[in-house]
Amino acid sequence: MSLLLAPIELSSSDKLEMLRRLDRFRKWQSLDEKRYCLACGRIIDGHSIQVVGGTRGSGPLRLICPTERCHSIAMDWVLPTDQMLGRLALSENEDTLVQSKTILRFGVGDRPGSYATPLGLLEIASKIGANAPLGTVFDHMPWPKMG
Numbered sequence: 001m002s003l004l005l006a007p008i009e010l011s012s013s014d015k016l017e018m019l020r021r022l023d024r025f026r027k028w029q030s031l032d033e034k035r036y037c038l039a040c041g042r043i044i045d046g047h048s049i050q051v052v053g054g055t056r057g058s059g060p061l062r063l064i065c066p067t068e069r070c071h072s073i074a075m076d077w078v079l080p081t082d083q084m085l086g087r088l089a090l091s092e093n094e095d096t097l098v099q100s101k102t103i104l105r106f107g108v109g110d111r112p113g114s115y116a117t118p119l120g121l122l123e124i125a126s127k128i129g130a131n132a133p134l135g136t137v138f139d140h141m142p143w144p145k146m147g
Helices: 014-020 082-092
Strands: 035-036 044-046 050-055 059-064
Touching: 014 050, 014 059
Parallel strands: none
Antiparallel strands: 035 044, 050 059
């Protein structure tokens, strides 16, 4: 880790406040809450998430995954399902992280309309919300027509 990315030491209450302020995607009630990192496949919690940056650091404050060589940020973390936590708990006995096709709610795959997590390289087909105010929540948006 470079000197510019050294994590900022915070009290528990300050860290929880930073998580609440900087994670625009999910609400945090405590540092004990867990998230699944889509980039490295690890379960992380609020205690281990790192706060970096700042005025004398490298730009604005931001949250990063604590896993070595993982460059994910808050938008790359999802709430783990009970099934996912159970599978990960079983695999910890073998010191391996088992990634299952059912690890996410709708699984993985490339089937149109399946809501599955796609595999491989992706291309953005269309963009919505370019002029929407920061923090806008889009709910029940129609899927763009493909093809």
